[in-house]
Amino acid sequence: MTRLRFSANLGFLWNDLPLPDAIRRAKAAGFAAVECHWPYDTDPAEVSGALAETGLPMLGINTITGGAGHFGLSACPGRIDDARAAIEQAVSYAEAIDAQAIHIMAGVAEGPEARDTFLGNLQFAAGLTDRMLLIEPLNAFDVPGYFLRRTDQAMEVIDDVAAPNLKLMFDCYHVARTEGDVVERLEKLLPVIGHIQIASVPDRSAPDHGELNYLKVFSTLLAFGWTRPIGAEYRPDGPTEGSLTWLSSATA
Template identity: 40%
Template sequence: MPRFAANLTMMYNEHAFLDRFAAAAHDGFDAVEYLFPYDHPAAEVKARLEENGLAQALFNAPPGDWAAGERGLAALPGREDEFRRGIDKALDYARVLGNRKLHVMAGIVASEDTRAQQRELYLKHLDYAAQAARGEGITILIEPINTRDMPGYLLNRQDDAHAICAEIGAANLQVQFDCYHCQIMEGDLAVKLKRDIARIGHIQVAGVPERHEPDSGEINYPWLFSLIDELGYTGWIGCEYWPRAKASDGLGWIRPYMKPR
């Protein structure tokens, strides 16, 4: 039976961020994820988790200046010190929140002329992050992201992500399989899941192409959820989508998979 985590960056936006934990728990979620917790003290976020009986499934390391269009620091030359401080900060939060999965974003490629140099730096920084996280029992995740939503992002394909993990060779470095991004860039989701499941550390879902609830569009999610179960995946599946209206009103698709709380 798949286990779902509400993405509080995208869902329940009718509530202030810290109030979204209670809203997700009220709707039957047992876990949450989000992009970044850093606007709030870790202890305050932890309190909301505990008050609502929620597990922390995933969040991202600091991405640089998100408002200015930065989408990660790991592949940005000249930002090495900031990247390392960001990993330290993320691990501090993870310790408090009980989080065991940390997504490290690559960043935007400055130009095709710099791609190889930036990729080399990306691998160096991923090795650093994996070593820093290993003693904490934390897995570092990398995620291929589609070029339509995030033009210029360094990592776009599943095979490239898995090749990077193999090259670095860290046991606690895995791939975040976002069905939405993968369908847009590559398709053939089932074949990729079967091929790569041993190194997939987290899965996310959304409808394609609009990125709403996964109950419409071109992906047959009920069939895919059965396949994911057959493949033995037992981790959380993040609901990283923009609800068509209020999040609570669009959860009919998930009810067959929810246990009463």
């Protein structure tokens, strides 16, 4: 029987621990993979060692934010050099730890020049690596002014860049907050989705309560044959271990 598998997002889960120790905790808790936000302060050899020890794949990392309140650089017209340096940094680190994907963070920006800048930087990234590149719409409640806000906008960007390794990161929490109809959008966009993330709506904690019915989301993904680990990117209400009761039922 096919079962869903899950990835621990170590930007939120066990984020009080050094990254290699957080990887080990994720393995002990029963996760099938890990992912993180910004691992750059950790020696990649230490990360690789923990991944090899546990057998967990690193699904993805983010490009840097570029400073407080920026949430990335790649759609910021005045920071193209910084954005490309951040992309090069992410590609180098991903290669060192064999991360499967890189989330190219757009940043706070708007307008046609920002869009052109984003397209150019994504094309630059696609020319550097064959690893999966991800772009993710973020909701305006959490990240006001973020360039990429909706899945239809993201799809236009993906179509225009036309790079085979550029995919959509579908965060159910962000999509629910901005657009609703998560299951309908999942069904429509599944062929171009590279990674899926989950959290409760609207409080972004464990995916076992709230407005979004994850039983329906999970059954839809099973029905459509989704096989990649789903990213648990939520903020635990207390110690991470205390927030994991959903995991055993979701993988049963």
